[in-house]
Amino acid sequence: MEKIIFTGPMGAGKTTAIASISEIPPISTEVRCSDEALARKETTTVAMDYGYFNLDDGIRIHLYGTPGQERFNYMWNILSAGGIGLILLIDNANTSPLDDMIFYLDAFHEFIEATGVVIGVTRMDMNRQLLLDDYRNKLLERGQIFPVFEVDARQSNDVKILVHALLAILQD
Amino acid sequence: MDYQITTRALDKTNNVFFKSMLQLIQNQLTQKWSYEESAHIILVDLEQPDGIEFWISKPRDVFLIAYARQNFYHAEWFLQKPLRIQPLLQLLNSLAMLQPAQLLINSPPITANQCPPPPKPSSVASVPAAALPSVPSLFSKAMSGTSEGKNKYCLDNKLEYFEPSIYLLGLLQESLVAARPRRFSCLGSAPLYILPYENRCFSAVTKMQQLDSLQENLYSSYAKNIKVVNLTPEELLAEVQKNALRAYPMDTALWLATLRCSHGRLILGQAPDSVIRLKYWPNFVVLPHDTVHVGLAAFMLKNTANLITIAQKTHTTLETVVDFFNSCKMIELTIEEPASESRLVDKKIAEPKRRTLKDILNRLLR
Numbered sequence: 001m002e003k004i005i006f007t008g009p010m011g012a013g014k015t016t017a018i019a020s021i022s023e024i025p026p027i028s029t030e031v032r033c034s035d036e037a038l039a040r041k042e043t044t045t046v047a048m049d050y051g052y053f054n055l056d057d058g059i060r061i062h063l064y065g066t067p068g069q070e071r072f073n074y075m076w077n078i079l080s081a082g083g084i085g086l087i088l089l090i091d092n093a094n095t096s097p098l099d100d101m102i103f104y105l106d107a108f109h110e111f112i113e114a115t116g117v118v119i120g121v122t123r124m125d126m127n128r129q130l131l132l133d134d135y136r137n138k139l140l141e142r143g144q145i146f147p148v149f150e151v152d153a154r155q156s157n158d159v160k161i162l163v164h165a166l167l168a169i170l171q172d
Numbered sequence: 173m174d175y176q177i178t179t180r181a182l183d184k185t186n187n188v189f190f191k192s193m194l195q196l197i198q199n200q201l202t203q204k205w206s207y208e209e210s211a212h213i214i215l216v217d218l219e220q221p222d223g224i225e226f227w228i229s230k231p232r233d234v235f236l237i238a239y240a241r242q243n244f245y246h247a248e249w250f251l252q253k254p255l256r257i258q259p260l261l262q263l264l265n266s267l268a269m270l271q272p273a274q275l276l277i278n279s280p281p282i283t284a285n286q287c288p289p290p291p292k293p294s295s296v297a298s299v300p301a302a303a304l305p306s307v308p309s310l311f312s313k314a315m316s317g318t319s320e321g322k323n324k325y326c327l328d329n330k331l332e333y334f335e336p337s338i339y340l341l342g343l344l345q346e347s348l349v350a351a352r353p354r355r356f357s358c359l360g361s362a363p364l365y366i367l368p369y370e371n372r373c374f375s376a377v378t379k380m381q382q383l384d385s386l387q388e389n390l391y392s393s394y395a396k397n398i399k400v401v402n403l404t405p406e407e408l409l410a411e412v413q414k415n416a417l418r419a420y421p422m423d424t425a426l427w428l429a430t431l432r433c434s435h436g437r438l439i440l441g442q443a444p445d446s447v448i449r450l451k452y453w454p455n456f457v458v459l460p461h462d463t464v465h466v467g468l469a470a471f472m473l474k475n476t477a478n479l480i481t482i483a484q485k486t487h488t489t490l491e492t493v494v495d496f497f498n499s500c501k502m503i504e505l506t507i508e509e510p511a512s513e514s515r516l517v518d519k520k521i522a523e524p525k526r527r528t529l530k531d532i533l534n535r536l537l538r
Binding site for chain 2: 169
């Protein structure tokens with residue numbers, strides 16, 4: 001089964017990104033936020049998001065979104081097992097997006113080593129304090145060079161560029 | 173010096189188009205060119221029976237330029253159909269560099285029963301063979317030659333190099349150095365506004381990735397055809413607001429201006445045999461690109477190699493690699509390493525997996 005994994009903190013746009021390239025409206029296990037997260041988002045994914053697109057030869061490429069909140073992290077390994085690669089979405093308007101990026105890169109370290117990762121930074125327009133160079137420099141500090149793009153998860157073109165870059169690094 | 177040119181076997185539309193295009197580009201030509209009913213420089217349509225007949229008759233004392241969709245006859249001087257301004261300009265300016273005596277040399281002989289061979293995969297198919305600076309020759313000469321030869325190409329032979337200062341790119345660079353907010357406009361194209369101290373530019377174009385040919389004009393134009401207006405930051409922002417212009421990073425304009433003008437020529441001053449890698453990924457969301465550029469970026473981040481090796485390993489034309497390299501260099505994404513640092517990483521991917529990845533890509537790009 002071929003699948004691409006979307007991960008990142010709550011509100012980064014995983015559900016939206018999957019919706020923008022999926023052939024079906026994504027199936028989400030969303031529930032109404034009941035804690036402090038309610039201030040930021042009305043609903044959140046608790047198990048996973050799911051979408052897909054089909055290739056010409058009938059192969060189905062599954063798109064899985066992990067739940068954003070850390071307390072659901074037991075799902076992350078389950079969802080990512082056997083995946084083609086990882087798309088990490090980071091919400092630039094969050095309180096500490098660089099820490100978020102490091103957290104998820106560490107959490108998916110083994111999966112990334114075995115496959116690859118592409119980072120999409122969303123909501124750059126909401127916070128200009130951090131630029132793409134800050135993300136790149138943070139990665140360089142760790143000796144990592146991953147593709148980092150400023151994206152709008154609602155734009156299918158932007159999401160396609162993320163997937164395209166992921167495919168390119170997997171092939172080289 | 174004045175040059176006369178005529179056409180042979182062009183249909184009425186093409187002929188009218190050629191004549192008007194010749195007039196249109198007069199002020200961009202290094203020499204004066206005029207269309208005459210009779211002239212010794214002749215553009216021959218090799219897709220017309222008359223043209224082929226004329227071509228193979230090997231007329232004396234004329235200088236022939238092949239005009240067709242493909243350079244089937246491997247003519248030394250070739251202009252690709254359909255007629256376009258930039259290739260015609262390059263062709264005529266290149267011809268004007270020749271000695272007058274050379275312009276009287278006949279084109280390569282061709283026998284009457286010779287059939288057009290199947291088109292060779294050509295990396296310069298979209299640009300006239302003669303007008304396009306010969307990148308491969310530049311590379312081979314520079315790489316096989318001594319350092320003296322290399323310097324010759326780097327410093328003297330500007331024809332074979334991409335010289336930013338004569339294009340929009342030069343104007344942008346100069347404005348950034350001077351930190352002057354400016355508006356750049358070219359007939360028919362949406363103006364480009366730049367605000368250097370914010371490192372931003374503005375345009376009415378909503379998707380730089382999908383510029384139509386009219387909008388492309390500005391980015392591929394010679395500097396002398398671009399109107400430049402100095403603005404105060406307040407005036408510029410007022411125009412941005414009034415016209416609801418879209419903001420882009422300055423890199424978008426620099427990238428686009430490089431990509432559209434370099435035409436496979438290495439940027440002036442760059443040694444052809446440099447060993448190169450990328451510092452980090454180009455932000456393709458704001459940098460107009462082709463599919464092939466994403467693969468090049470992935471390769472150039474993992475590997476450190478010269479441009480020829482990059483082209484060979486990625487199965488990409490050298491011209492495409494050069495254009496991509498120039499654009500990356502312009503936005504400071506490239507790092508040059510000593511030749512001893514050349515490093516190629518082995519690909520480990522299994523063939524079925526590669527096919528699946530390719531299929532996913534094809535599906536996404538549909």
